Amino acid sequence: MNKEQFNCDTNHLTLNTTMETLNMTWVNLLRKQFIEILDYYDENPQRFDYKELKKAYDALLSVKSVEEFKQWRRLLKDYGLSFTDMPRRSHDDNMLAVLDDYAEGANDKILDVFIRWKLSINPAKWTEVERWNSDLVDILLKATKREEDVHIVIFPCGKPNAKRWAAIGQDADRLFEVFGWQTGHVNATSGPVSWMFINGYGLDVLRQSGYSIQIRDFGEFDILSTAFEEDSVASLQQFIDYLRMMDQLSAEQIEFLRKIRPVIYPHPGYWELTHGNLVFDKDNVVAEFDNGKKVTLAQGKNWRMHELFRPMFLEMGAELGEA
Known part of the structure; x- marks a missing residue:
């Protein structure tokens, strides 16, 4: 250690x-950016307007381990394409630097989960997961929607041993108003809606706050969140x-x-x-x-x-x- x-x-x-430790929101952020890289360059190969960018892209596709991913990041730096070189190149010119930026500070456990996913990913499958996630967000919005505003409704989110809860829509906004905790977002079919993960410490604060907190158990499920900064x-x-x-x-x-x-x-x-x-x-x-x-x-x-x-x-x- x-x-x-x-x-x-x-x-x-x-x-x-x-x-x-493993932070799945961080993993999801890396996943989403990788898919965007594939979509961005596959749709229009002429965006590889200089050879170093094409070489770096091909090298990323060939990465099979955490160590190779670290080598790929060093290659970006050698080519002048890393996130620290971003002021010289816009995001549109170099989507790889955005992934490099998101990977900065990620530990090996996070990178390992990302790389193993990368080796098996089907971009069409990822689109299906995002669509399924939006449908689930719609269900949660309906399940927590109500006219009265007496309670703040939260619900378990993730595996039973994760000790993590969440609030959505009006309840996430209410937590921001009452406690000042930063809201993130998840995507419903109609667009982004307010979202907040609540850890065990936050739950204790809510229980001792004097506000009416209602915990509704909708069963075991998880939500795809890429709002890494807000969640943190x-x-x-x-x-x-x-x-x-x-x-x-x-x-x-x-x-x-x-x-x-x-x-x-x-x-x-x-x-x-x-x-x-x-x-x-x-x-x-x-x-x-x-x-x-x-x-x-x-x-x-x-x-x-x-x-x-x-x-x-x-x-x-x-x-x-x-x-």
């Missing part, structure tokens, strides 16, 4: 950890609200913190955020840095989605949906 650095006391949190932000918001509610760090919380694997994105302020202290109470969440700078992340239920706050939630919250 890789070295971990962990330090905490009551109402203070500092972490910089590594451990491999909401997961960490729920976790921090849980800490604020408890007003202390329990042994269970400390053990869970050791499992968080930061996702490294090349954004301004990354070092400061990963080396700062998260100070919280029931009213505020503040990031404190070694240089004395303090950044308010939340005041009450109002979360600040500024340029430093959002990347921090992405890097820390990617795995909390599995909690």
Whole structure:
């Protein structure tokens, strides 16, 4: 296991950890981009307007393992086609760089699931899965639709041992209004609708909130979500609200913190955020840095989605949906 650095006391949190866990929203994001790459270039081969792009595309199709995928990413960099070269080339010119961007920070477990899927994928089958997913979203919208607005309705989503719930449509929007948790989206047949995954910590917050929460069990099913950023932000918001509610760090919380694997994105302020202290109470969440700078992340239920706050939630919250 890789070295971990962990330090905490009551109402203070500092972490910089590594451990491999599986985030299916991240896997789905990679899958969706791969299908879009196939569609984009197969429909119009003349889009390969320079030979390095065609070579990189062919190399991607031949990838059969996680190590080969990593080699492919290094090849992109050698060709000047990686996501770090995106300012020089637009998304339309280089769809491969978008996949490279989405893969940045993904651990081997995530990449392995993606690669095994890639080796067996039938693009027509993927379209069928998306259509089936939209039909399921329609069913969930109908099942939760109601005139009265007394309850916030949530439901189990995923395998029974996943300990994950979700809210859709008006209920996801209500959670955003009440708690400030970031909403994502899933696609119904009529278009995107609001969606939110809720982890075990979020469920505890809901149960202690004083609001009327109704859990409806629609049986075992899962929803295809590619809203990786939004899901990650909401997961960490729920976790921090849980800490604020408890007003202390329990042994269970400390053990869970050791499992968080930061996702490294090349954004301004990354070092400061990963080396700062998260100070919280029931009213505020503040990031404190070694240089004395303090950044308010939340005041009450109002979360600040500024340029430093959002990347921090992405890097820390990617795995909390599995909690």
